[in-house]
Amino acid sequence: MKRREFVAKTAAAAAAAPFAGNLFAAEADSSKPVDMVALAGGESAKAMFEKGIAEMGGMSRFVKKGDSVVVKPNIGWDRPPEFGANTDPQLVGAVVKACFDAGAKEVLCFDHTCGNNWAERYEVSGIKAEVEKAGGQMVGGNTQNMYVKCAIPKGKRLHEALVHRLAVNPDVFINMPVLKHHSGAKVTCALKNYMGCIWDRGYWHRNDMPQCIADYATFQKTTLTIVDAFRVMLTDGPRGKSPDRSPIAKYQIISTDIVAADAAAVKIFASVAAANNMGKPYDLSEITYVALAEALGVGTADISRLNVKRVSMA
């Protein structure tokens, strides 16, 4: 509780500083479309998203009338929202709603959860309730018949994969990772979240996982990446041991560039870890799959090359 209070207080102090909001918002070049909106200090992940997507130019910039939208949050673990092990359910609900408001024909949501009891995980995470409340549809991801074989032509180690049907060439694909510690990948976020789109994760694990993560990103269509860093699990990831390992950090990144989103997320992770003196503040170079994805041309890890809007919410 102490840590959370600390983070919340300091975040509030920062936001209360005069001209803070203007200063950061002013960075973006208004003549070009915004590539990334970074938000800090919002009341909830949902409120931050609503502010952020408006800054991005509204959901209608990405979702056209009659589109079929696929939302891929992280629903990997049987942990309630306060663990920060899964994407914030209200945020997922808000995204689904925004897609419908923009005219989406249908919004489908899935994850290949870790462990067979996927239905339970959909429920425990709170995501099923929120998605269905917003009119979206949960789709199973734990039976092999849902997966189709796809070639990964640009892959170095991964040349083909069984990909979830919904992830294969959707009209709009929104990646909604949660930022957290990961015992294997060190930090997991947007690129790593795609391990929930494929069937045989074991193949990745035994064939240079970081490279496979980068390889797959060359294949997966990504319209938008929304990083939930409202809570950041700093240790004992990715499953999480207790909510106090996931202090409230109040960050969110909305980006059209998945690699940049990850690069920004890793830096947020490091700074939250340092501020809470918990977990390890990893350097971006330690999270190897980000550089590997950049090398394959998936996106750029150099955030300064993008048109970034930084929004600090009071």
Next chain:
Amino acid sequence: MRGVFLKAARIFRVIFALAFFLFISAQFLDVYNDLPKWYYKYNPAWIQFTPSFLRAVSGAALASAWVFICLVLLSLVFGRAYCSFLCPFGILSDILRRAALLPSRLPLLRNSALGRKCGRLFGKMSFAPARNIVRAAFLLLAIFFVAMGWTALLGFIDPYSLFGKVAGGMLHTVSGYAVNVLSDVFYSFGIYSVEPTAGSVAIPVLSFLVSILILIALFVASAFRGRIFCNTICPVGAFLGILGKFSLFKMRIDESACVKCGMCARECKAQCIDFKNKTIDSSRCVDCFNCASVCRKDAIYFGLGIGRGKSRIAANRAPVGGVSASAGAKGKGENALSCDLGRRAFAPRLTGLLLALFGAARADAQGLRRRRRRLGGGDCADDDNNVSAFSLPGNRPDKRLTVPPGAGSIDNFLEHCTGCQICVAACKAHILKPSVGEFGLAGFMQPFMDYSAGFCLDTCHDCSKVCPTGAINFVTKAQKRNIQIGRAIFNEDLCVVKRDGTDCSACGEHCPAQAIEMLPFGEKEKNLYIPHVHKEVCIGCGACEYICPVVPHKAIVVRGLAVHRQAKTFSDNMRIYRPERDTLQKKPSVGGEKTGKGGSGPAGANPFPF
């Protein structure tokens, strides 16, 4: 008057039996594993006869025997009502018999060749003499199995376990597959309303075949001879038959009203009405009331046995002479002899024999088991040889089978499990699968935990909720999370981190108990982490083994314990590697380009570290 009463009783019996059958089948039909909580409060499997007997003999307290005592009392009052009202295998037999008769009863088919044939073959029952030697033999065999701890074999003559094998092997598997196929078809049209099952409902082909075989055998037997299983093989039927002989209420024939028309005998699926001698063999009568409902003379009634005096009992005895006379004429003298033996000395002799045999065999069997356990643990000695004796062919030899939390020990599990498959149906993770040799031939169809299909979920304790025999005793979710059923054994040389020098940590991320800690490994620049198992924290759930990507032999496997233990809860002072310490030392390098300013964290003047 009594005719009306018994007709009503028969309708009540049919409705009750069907409702109970559906109620107990619900567990096997529950492919999504979401039966409500109250179902388990009134778990119908709990009041099954053999499971209640196994609980009674295993527990020292009377409390564990109350269901058994109630069932015995019920039978002493009403005879074998259990067989018609509460035994799912008996009810299944009735259902199958009705199915066989359906063509001859449906108006559409009644006059077709099929309808006429079914009617001719199955429609008419007739009296058959009791096979008391066979019945006694199977009852003794059942007691012998219990005494020796060979409950898996008992499961092949016990009616509830046979029902479970049919329901678990057929009903659950087939309905699970049906749901999955349906869902697959719907999904391909973009309709996502039918969910597939969570995990695979597949069971070994052999156990599926056994289920089919049992069903077919019961169908044939029921079609031709009604309750023939219940009155020859079934040990519960034999035992309740003894009680039925002395029961307070029995089906009786009013000799003055009976005109020997034989209608009752035609309808008697237990083949126990000898209308020529106007007697009913109450050791075989299952209280179905079919006879009374067809009797036009109201000559059959459900009456008190006591107080009617000796004449009734004498009348009851009449078939001995009658049968021997008629059977003697047919050259089957020994049948009469068996009837005689059954009547006079069966019960007391049996009881004496049982008690002696039971005690001796049980002690001996336990000694055998202990010896086997010592042998089993020998070649992969753990701290105290507390190792499961069962390995899986084709797997690492140090991998050993586990039994679910609540079982207490492998011995307890194997000595109480009758292979009814109810836990297989209840398992949310779909990892309990009927064994086809994993526990040896004597353990055929006792379930084993198949960590290649998934892992035991720390949010689930369903097998302990459903198990009626005491093989898996009830444990709460919280208790279950601290029960150590096995220990993960990590082989560094097989691990991809060492072998290929690449990241993995699949085991570490799946471990629900924090028993796997990732420690820095190799050169620092490579930034690799390798698993380390905190043995005393591990609960043996199999998550690490399931997810370990290494083929063909997993780098981390679970070695089952012979006797379960309490696991320690992971606490931070057990941690070997503490990243926080590294952090404090090299704080200046934190973050990225712009965060150098005094390590301000997320909320300095600039909340964005990029």
